[in-house]
Amino acid sequence: MLLFDDPYEQVLETIRDGYPDANKTDLTYDRSGHADFSFRMFRLKKQINTSFDQIASKVTAEILKIPAVRKVAQESGYLNIFLRDEFFLESVDKYLSERKQYPDTFQDPERVLVEHTSTNPTGPIHIGRTRNSIIGDSLARILARYGYRVSTQYFVNDSGKQVAALYKGFKMYHPGEPPAIDSLLSGYQKIYSEIKDDREKEKDLIEPVIKRYESGDSEIIGEIREYCTIVLEGIRKSLSSIGIKIDDYVWESNFLRGTELEAVFEMLDNRLKDENGATYIELDNETKVYLRRSNGTSLYIARDIAYHIFKALNSDWIIDVLGEDHKEHAARLSQILRDFMDFKPRLDVVTYSFMSLEGSRFATRRGNIVSLDDLLRRTEEEALKIVREKRPDMMEEKLSEVSKKVAVSSVRFNIIRVNSSKPVDFKWKEALSFDGDAAPFIMYAYARARRILEKAGEETSVDSRTYLKEERALSRNLYLYPIILQDAVSNLKPELIATYCLDLAKAFNEFYANCPVIGSGPEMGKRIMLTSAFSKILRDAGSLIGIEFLEEM
């Protein structure tokens, strides 16, 4: 939960004193530039038959009594409410100096579990999959900032067809070798191209592995686990290179071998139906969801149910980040948990649309992919070229630090800024461009602010209460941070933070161009405070979506 001063509630209460029917949506934080808050009287007028003039005159005097309010002006059906110019900065600064952050957070006892990435450990992570990780990690950071107790989890598939192929491929093409990441992956790719169009061959090669695995052959179970661990280590490294660390890795095979899966079938017992030895459950709309094959082995959804029951043990709110191809699966899973099982936690599934590469589909086996490592490396090279050009004075070591951070931030920002339900077509030209609505714009604004503070010191005595329009716009933007955070949490939309960072950086750049800080006499104290608040809040918000900040760039 967030703590901050918000006159919104007071204004709404005041309106309700006069018109109890006034709805939360009748009063808005104005975005059009007409006011700070707009009371949209035309909405209220639907319910009660009074003129705008009457409504306005009934509440105006009372609203004006609220200390933060400076002016109330009626414009036809709108009642525009203006706050005092200095309110924003003063209220933000109060939190920053007394509580060290704006907004302050009240620790929420709710435990949130975000599951993301969970890609099969059969290859390096590519940028399509990375969208999952970036969304999941940003959500986890945002929820933690809001005050929840958050942890993240990766569900490792180490028991299906994919990993059986990983095992078999390595054994076939690299017999006798000690397992290593390159040989594991090349073995997997080779066997995959052999079996992809040949079901018989697949059956011959893969099924015996699965049979041995499911019969509890501890040698093969151990070896597969070992191979998966090696590939997973590569994925873990790639993720860590863009600042993503996942708290726990949960192995799917644990549910197979433990009692969890059996427990699921027991819990669902009176719902289970049989068809030629296979077990299924029937949903309201007569769809059959198969949980167990006629050969007795379990299906993915059954194991996922077991996994969710496990998650529920330590969570009040579970969030799954999944590709759009899993939407149907997720819907069925939620329905089964909700309708047929005693599942307590809140469950949300955040899905995202696929990414394509220069207009065509990502295809792992056709080599039409870009791995996260490749993307990051090329982005870093490009960034290095640009910094070198812009800062010929910079030391080599510094150049490398700057280009690294620019690259990480850019990769994450380009993906997170787009609404997750929209498809993203990855284009090298765009990925390697750092102009405009991009991470460096945000990082650069921060570096500028830090330079001013470095030169001007952190003086905080404020002599001026007059605000130029750039100063006011920046102050108001700072003040709005908790509102945006709240919105991002309640809608699980990390992209709102990205948009906010851009808006905030833009407001600062306009301030920077028009309001000199150093040597501005009576304005200086206020402008230093504004610059300082800006640097802290931008860094706070940007960090939630993985932007890495630099004092100099």
Next chain:
RNA sequence: GGGCGCGUGGCCCAGUCAGGAUAUGGCAAUAGCCUCCUAAGCUAUAGAUCGGGGGUUCGAAUCCCCCCGCGCCCGCCA
């Protein structure tokens, strides 16, 4: 064929949940701004039948219906 999602200037994106005041920024284009805190910046100009058609409403990018285009799903795969 059925289900889910997406469609906003040449290109990318915001706004759609909770309908309202001249539809947000950026890229590319054109014209300006560094004797002054880093020009990865700022200012200005130009560019939009908000996929199309109906409907609801005083008012629709936003809600409802139909259609078109694209993506995903429709396995005893994951």
